[in-house]
Amino acid sequence: MTRWMLPGFLTIGALATLVLIVGPAIYAISLSFFDRTSLTAEPVWVGFDNFANVLSSGAFWNALWNGFVYAGVAIVLQVVLGIGFALLLHQPFRGRALLRGVAFLPYLLPTVVAVLTFKWMIDGSLGIVTIKMADWGLPPIYWFETESAAMFSVIMVSVWLWTPFVTTTFLAGLQTIPVQLYEAARVDGAGPIRRFFHITLPSLRPILTVIILLRGVWMFNKFDVIWLTTGGGPLGATEHLPVLAYREAFRLFDIGTGAAIATLSFLVLMVIVTIYFWAFPMDDRK
Amino acid sequence: MTTVSLRSLRKTYGTVVAVEGVDLEIAEGELIVLLGPSGCGKSTTLRMVAGLETTTSGQLMIGERDVTTLEPKDRDIAMVFQNYALYPHKTIRANMSFGLKMRGMSAADTAREVDRAAEMLDIAHLLDRKPAQLSGGQMQRVALGRALVRDPAIFLLDEPLSNLDAKLRARMREEIALLQRRIGKAMLYVTHDQTEAMTLADRIVIMRDGHVQQIGSPLEVYDRPANAFVAGFVGSPEMNLVPARIESGRIILDDGVATPAPGNAPTGPVLVGIRPEALVPSHQGMPFVVQGVEQLGSQTLFIGLLGPHRVRVLASRINDVAPGEAIHVAVEPEAVHLFDNASGARL
Ligand SMILES: Nc1ncnc2c1ncn2[C@@H]1O[C@H](COP(=O)(O)OP(=O)(O)OP(=O)(O)O)[C@@H](O)[C@H]1O
Numbered sequence: 194m195t196r197w198m199l200p201g202f203l204t205i206g207a208l209a210t211l212v213l214i215v216g217p218a219i220y221a222i223s224l225s226f227f228d229r230t231s232l233t234a235e236p237v238w239v240g241f242d243n244f245a246n247v248l249s250s251g252a253f254w255n256a257l258w259n260g261f262v263y264a265g266v267a268i269v270l271q272v273v274l275g276i277g278f279a280l281l282l283h284q285p286f287r288g289r290a291l292l293r294g295v296a297f298l299p300y301l302l303p304t305v306v307a308v309l310t311f312k313w314m315i316d317g318s319l320g321i322v323t324i325k326m327a328d329w330g331l332p333p334i335y336w337f338e339t340e341s342a343a344m345f346s347v348i349m350v351s352v353w354l355w356t357p358f359v360t361t362t363f364l365a366g367l368q369t370i371p372v373q374l375y376e377a378a379r380v381d382g383a384g385p386i387r388r389f390f391h392i393t394l395p396s397l398r399p400i401l402t403v404i405i406l407l408r409g410v411w412m413f414n415k416f417d418v419i420w421l422t423t424g425g426g427p428l429g430a431t432e433h434l435p436v437l438a439y440r441e442a443f444r445l446f447d448i449g450t451g452a453a454i455a456t457l458s459f460l461v462l463m464v465i466v467t468i469y470f471w472a473f474p475m476d477d478r479k
Numbered sequence: 480m481t482t483v484s485l486r487s488l489r490k491t492y493g494t495v496v497a498v499e500g501v502d503l504e505i506a507e508g509e510l511i512v513l514l515g516p517s518g519c520g521k522s523t524t525l526r527m528v529a530g531l532e533t534t535t536s537g538q539l540m541i542g543e544r545d546v547t548t549l550e551p552k553d554r555d556i557a558m559v560f561q562n563y564a565l566y567p568h569k570t571i572r573a574n575m576s577f578g579l580k581m582r583g584m585s586a587a588d589t590a591r592e593v594d595r596a597a598e599m600l601d602i603a604h605l606l607d608r609k610p611a612q613l614s615g616g617q618m619q620r621v622a623l624g625r626a627l628v629r630d631p632a633i634f635l636l637d638e639p640l641s642n643l644d645a646k647l648r649a650r651m652r653e654e655i656a657l658l659q660r661r662i663g664k665a666m667l668y669v670t671h672d673q674t675e676a677m678t679l680a681d682r683i684v685i686m687r688d689g690h691v692q693q694i695g696s697p698l699e700v701y702d703r704p705a706n707a708f709v710a711g712f713v714g715s716p717e718m719n720l721v722p723a724r725i726e727s728g729r730i731i732l733d734d735g736v737a738t739p740a741p742g743n744a745p746t747g748p749v750l751v752g753i754r755p756e757a758l759v760p761s762h763q764g765m766p767f768v769v770q771g772v773e774q775l776g777s778q779t780l781f782i783g784l785l786g787p788h789r790v791r792v793l794a795s796r797i798n799d800v801a802p803g804e805a806i807h808v809a810v811e812p813e814a815v816h817l818f819d820n821a822s823g824a825r826l
C-alpha cells in the first residue's frame with residue numbers, strides 16, 4: 194500500500210496543478226494572441242498584434258508606472274507603520290490584549306464595506322471629514338476626484354486596510370526573539386535604537402523578506418480598492434494594470450488586449466520577483 | 480579590598496519575595512558562588528547586581544560608586560548568560576566586539592582585544608563563523624570571550640555550564656577557575672550544582688527561599704554547615720539526616736541503635752547529621768542492614784537501614800557484601816553534626 198502512496202499523491206498533485214493552475218494560465222495567455230469581442234465570439238488569430246498595440250499605447254505605460262507607485266508606496270508605508278505598531282503593542286501595558294484585537298479589526302472588514310465607509314466619510318457635501326474641515330476653515334479636498342489627491346487617497350485606504358496584517362505578523366515575530374538577547378545588548382551598552390537595529394531588525398529579517406514579497410505582489414495585483422473608489426480615474430491618474438486590463442476586456446469588449454495586458458503584467462511581476470529572490474535569498478544562514 | 484558590596488538587597492514581585500536581604504562583600508579577585516535549589520533567588524540576586532532587575536530595597540556598591548539605580552552598561556560588569564545569548568546574526572568576532580564598539584573603542588583596539596581573548600579561550604579559528612555553526616561548548620567559550628574582552632570590575636555568570644554534557648562541564652569548570660585566577664577579577668557565579676560550587680568557589684553563598692543560609696569557604700560550609708538545609712545540600716552523596724535523642728552522652732537513634740555523642744552535646748531530641756563517608760563499616764558499632772550496593776570503582780556506596788532510618792554509607796571499595804546482609808558501621812563522635820530538632824540550626 195505505502196509503496197503506491199508517494200507516486201499516487203504526486204500524480205494527484207501534478208494533475209491538480211495542471212488542471213487548476215497551468216491550464217487556465219495557458220488559456221488566459223493564449224487569449225492574448227487572438228482578436229475577440231466577447232467570450233462567445235469566434236476568435237481570430239492575430240499573433241503579437243495585441244502586444245504591439247498595448248506596448249505602443251500610453252495607457253499601458255501610465256498604468257505600469259501607477260502600479261509601481263501604488264504598490265511601492267503602499268508597501269513601504271505598511272511595513273514602516275506595521276513595525277511601529279508591532280513595537281508599541283509588544284510593550285507591556287494594561288489593556289494590551291484588547292488593543293491588539295482592535296488593531297486587527299480593519300483586516301477583517303470586507304474591502305467593499307471599508308471603501309464605502311471611506312467614501313461616505315469624505316463625501317463632498319455630507320462627509321464628516323468634509324464638514325470638520327469646513328469647520329476649521331480649511332478648503333474642501335476632493336479626495337478621489339482630483340488627479341493630485343486620488344493616488345494619495347487610494348494608497349491611504351490600502352494602508353489603513355492592510356497594515357494590521359503586517360502588524361500582526363511582526364508582532365508574532367517579535368515574540369520569538371529571546372529576551373536574553375536584549376539583556377545581553379543592554380549589558381553591552383546598546384540603547385533602545387541600537388537594540389532595534391542590531392537585534393530586532395535582523396531577527397525580523399526573514400519575516401520582512403516574505404512580507405515585502407507577498408504584500409508587494411498582492412498590492413501590484415490589487416484591484417478592488419482602486420476600482421471601487423476611483424475606477425482608475427480621474428483621467429487615468431490611478432489606473433494600474435489590473436484596472437486597465439479589466440476595462441479593456443469587459444468594458445471595451447476587447448478580450449485579446451485585456452489578456453495581453455494581463456500577460457505583460459504577469460511577466461513584469463515574474464522578473465521583479467526573480468530579481469528579489471536573487472537579491473534577498475530566503476535562506477540567510479550563510 | 481572590596482570591589483562589590485551587596486547591602487540588604489531585596490526583591491519582591493508583588494507579594495512574592497524573591498530575595499530577602501542579601502548582604503555580601505566581594506573582594507578583588509574573589510570567586511563567589513551563589514548556590515541553592517531552583518527558585519531560591521540566585522538569578523534574581525545576580526540580575527540585581529547586573530542591573531537587569533531593579534532592586535526593591537537595599538544598596539549595591541561597585542568600587543566606590545553606588546550603582547543601585549544605574550543601567551547595566553554603567554556598572555562596569557560583564558555577564559555570561561545561561562543560554563549564551565549570542566547575537567545570532569553576527570559573526571563571533573562581531574559578537575565579541577559589540578560591547579567594545581558600543582563603548583566607542585577604536586576598531587584597531589577592538590580587534591586587538593578580541594584577538595587576545597580569542598587566543599586565551601582557544602576560539603581564534605571560529606571568529607568568522609556565526610553562532611549557529613558552533614557546538615555548545617564552543618558557544619560557551621564565545622560567551623565567556625564576550626565577557627572577557629570587556630575587562631570589567633566583576634564577571635557575572637548565571638549557570639553558564641548547565642547546557643553542557645557532564646564531561647565538558649567538568650573541563651570548562653576547570654578552565655573557568657584557571658582563567659579567573661589568571662585575570663584576577665572578581666566573579667559572581669550562580670549554580671545549583673554543589674560540585675561546581677565546591678570546586679570553583681573561594682566562598683559559597685547558600686540560599687534558600689530568598690534567604691542566605693550560610694556564607695563560607697567550601698570546606699567551612701562542608702565541615703561546619705550552619706543548618707540542616709546546608710548540611711543536606713552540600714556534599715555528595717548527601718549527608719544522612721535522622722531524628723534522634725541524646726541521653727547521658729549517647730546518641731540514641733532507636734532502641735538498641737546508639738553511638739557515642741560528641742562532647743558538650745545537649746540532652747534531648749535533636750537532628751543528627753552524618754556524612755556517608757563518616758560511617759565506616761567495622762566489626763562493632765551500629766547494626767546496618769544492607770539493601771542496595773552501588774560500586775563506584777574506587778568506592779562502594781551502601782544504601783540500607785540504620786535502625787528504622789534509611790541511610791547511605793560510602794566506604795572504600797568492598798567486594799563481598801551483598802544486599803540483605805547485616806553489617807556494623809561506626810562513626811567518630813567528632814564527625815557527627817547536631818542540629819536543632821525544630822529550627823534545623825546547628826547546635
Ligand atoms: N518576573 C517574575 N515575576 C514573579 N516572580 C518571579 C519573577 N522572576 C522570578 N520570580 C520568582 O522569584 C523566585 C526566585 O527566582 P530566581 O529566578 O531568582 O530563582 P533561581 O534561584 O535562579 O532558580 P533556578 O535555579 O531555577 O534558575 C522564584 O520563586 C520565582 O518564581
Ligand SMILES: [Mg+2]
Nearest residue numbers: 521522523637
Ligand atoms: Mg536561575
